[in-house]
Amino acid sequence: MRVEFSHGYSVLLAVVCLAGVLEAQAGSPAGAVPPETLQARRAKVMEAMGTGVAVLGSAAVRSIEPHGPHPQDSDFRQDNDFFYLTGLETPDSWLVLIAGEDGSREARLFLPERDTARERWTGPKLGPGPEAAGLTGIDTVLPANGAEWGINRLVFGSRSPAWTGGVFVRRGPGRPEAESELVRELVFRRTGRPLTVHDLGHLIAQQRLIKDDDELRRLRRAIDITAEAQREAMAAVQPGMWEYQIEAIIEYVFRRNGAERVGFPSIVGAGVNSTTLHYDESRGPLDAGDLIIMDIGAEFGYYTADITRTAPVSGRFSERQRELYQLVLATQQAAIDSVYPGTTMGRLNQIARSYLQEHSGDLCEPGDCTQYFVHGLSHWLGMDVHDVGDYRTPLAPGMVLTIEPGLYLPAERIGIRIEDDILVTENGSEVLSRMAPRDVDAIEALMSSSSTSRN
Template structure:
């Protein structure tokens, strides 16, 4: 073996400092330990008694010849796991043990560090003091991932027995892909049965804490800035994908680590296709363009739609439909207050359209062109989990739309609303929303070109 080869072999086994710092250096920053601890304690309070098992996202496969050639930036942690640990480490597990009479405890399982693999994929947080400092989980409760199966079996055996068998809380949605030892463990517990972990976790994730609100606020603001960039860029003849690129580079430049969802830029007739995401058409003067695009910041995503005229000026017909949609959106916003349901807002928006449509859509009325729901929750998922009335800390979209294929255009306006103790705020309000403000912004941009 040559000296160079020996040196190389040696270098493989030198551990470089782990990524705890690098993770904290992500644009979103680290989730404060106090928040993570509070969330885990709240989960223990919700499940009261039993054992919850949360599996982190798996390392991306790299198996030639079908290799996707995974990159660290393509990995995204499981939402529930990130919510409770703030860790982006792949192939990790969290076991939360609740007991009626005690505060409960949390055990974290993360892969032992592998110097050879880290030469390819970069340094990782291993089981040890760094993981304890990042999560607030005591280092004595942090173990290597490959010990999770034995740990769980012992835990259930120790707490089992005919009289007191702990309830297992698992996410039923991922049941089919759960490892065999989890499935076996649950089968062994069937006297008590397994319970779906989604409802208690969703109830927690629905009401955002201050660190989540910070992330969501930033996601909405950078998304609004991307919409402004797209408006300034647009003129007849540009392609839909160019508009998309203009917005997306702004999201990224302002700290978005990925898109919240595939961008939708639908001009003309494409604007009537709700999830059109090909972005392959060349725009023409006279088109309207529906742009539904947002970035994700620190695991929280906005969801923002604006509709603009390619030429910078709405036709009277387009403006009339636009203002009806805008009025419906504003009416729904004005009805937001703690205690009401999102479906109540849907009723308000549709009633506004009925009351103000005049003869814009003929005898059938405009609501027959409003073919989707008015709102959904936002958060770690663009269609986030949870249910129930509006309370301070929930966030959701208000997005009425009218799509008229026979006239070749659609209009959707979508903003992100956060309910506060004193009312609500529109997190995406920086993106112009009225006919006058959109035309003014596009005219100013044209004058500068």
């Protein structure tokens, strides 16, 4: 292993050992991403690059007090691609990948140097050195102070492997300012030889579509936790409560199980609020006779679940609610049964819509029920709730998508959405979120066994 030491490193060795644990999630409920897994991911990215240089910046700390002397983030979260390729939660860092013409593959990491005075406030941090090398499987970990210069030297220096094929960078909104600046610098610095620029974001996104074992482990746990929250929330729902009280139960179950945060703002809407697709205020009452939608997802180790259930506040569906609910459920099942490698989300959407149309009967007259199905059927799921990746990509084993038909009739205060998380397998699919009750009978049984005062 080739390692470059930062100044004063040995003095801090004892603290560094602890820091490594902190910054690589080893002490977190999800644990660290194994270095071999990280190496395999980086190798795959460089394989897709062919030859060229990729540069990725980490997230930066967003201080909640811009003028305070010690920046404090309300919830620092690493950039997804950076976490995917390094497993590190260190801010202000850089990853450089060099795919040489000769087939050589090199990864370099730049981490901020440690600062003992600041660590009185922040606790020990992971700096450049062997600890970071061990955690990431990247031999060369350099100080990020002056990283722009270091990266330029790396990319254009004579000691680096020869590469053609251009620079691979992420573009578009949401990039950290430092990354945008460095990219401008890299691309325009060389006069006389314009560099080809490739979209690194798209390349990594297509790779992230297929989940590896460590990703699936995290995702399954996030989904199990979310299913547990659905069950506890259903058991607690009673007329007279408020939406925020149900939200509190849900997010308590998340945190109790080691989820770091919500993957997206919890949607808990009863009555007419159940018909607002992204309602996240949770201020309304739970009235007898209404339905409540709970569209929620725990984030565990950077992966988020996304499960929606609809339950009757009183514990029993009315006849009308039951008929509409059964139609949504059967539509969802028709789509789930059609998941297999090679099909597309577009095709699943068609299948769901024709099923809904053909089985509407007189439930939504005049017309059929598709007029009340006002959103898409599916999205990719992973580190982001609407995860990255081209939506036209044919399904393949290891991909995870949601299937979530819904009907929304504000005039009747009826919103129904049923959403499950589906893993594409060799032979079809696995419903990862099956532990959250979905059938009318199962929901009513859970609600009646848990409540004495519900009417």
